[in-house]
Amino acid sequence: MLRLTCPYCGAAADETELTPGGEAHLTRHGPGSSDEAFEGYLFLRKNPYGVHFERWRHAHGCGKWFHAARDTRSLQVFGTYSAQVTRPPQDIIDRIAATHPGFDWEAGQ
Numbered sequence: 001m002l003r004l005t006c007p008y009c010g011a012a013a014d015e016t017e018l019t020p021g022g023e024a025h026l027t028r029h030g031p032g033s034s035d036e037a038f039e040g041y042l043f044l045r046k047n048p049y050g051v052h053f054e055r056w057r058h059a060h061g062c063g064k065w066f067h068a069a070r071d072t073r074s075l076q077v078f079g080t081y082s083a084q085v086t087r088p089p090q091d092i093i094d095r096i097a098a099t100h101p102g103f104d105w106e107a108g109q
């Protein structure tokens, strides 16, 4: 079972208390952007077998959206953090790099 700690209220919530929101750190493209950029924003998502950054909502708790970094292969959770940032906190990136040598946040974006 997936268990994430909400970074806002501090509750350790299992997946039945959470609502998934898909990939985190998407760059939004709207009207006026190129067709390719808009298509990418609407339809193209990563589906890695490994480190992934996701959006979750603490639906049966405080109701806030947050981000989680986890490994989809092992279900290891590296941490959760505010959804109001454009990149994961450095301590989470360091935690990932410790178990995934060669991991590079910038290269994955």
Ligand SMILES: [Zn+2]
Pocket: 006, 007, 008, 009, 010, 011, 058, 061, 062, 063, 064
């Ligand atoms: Zn919460």
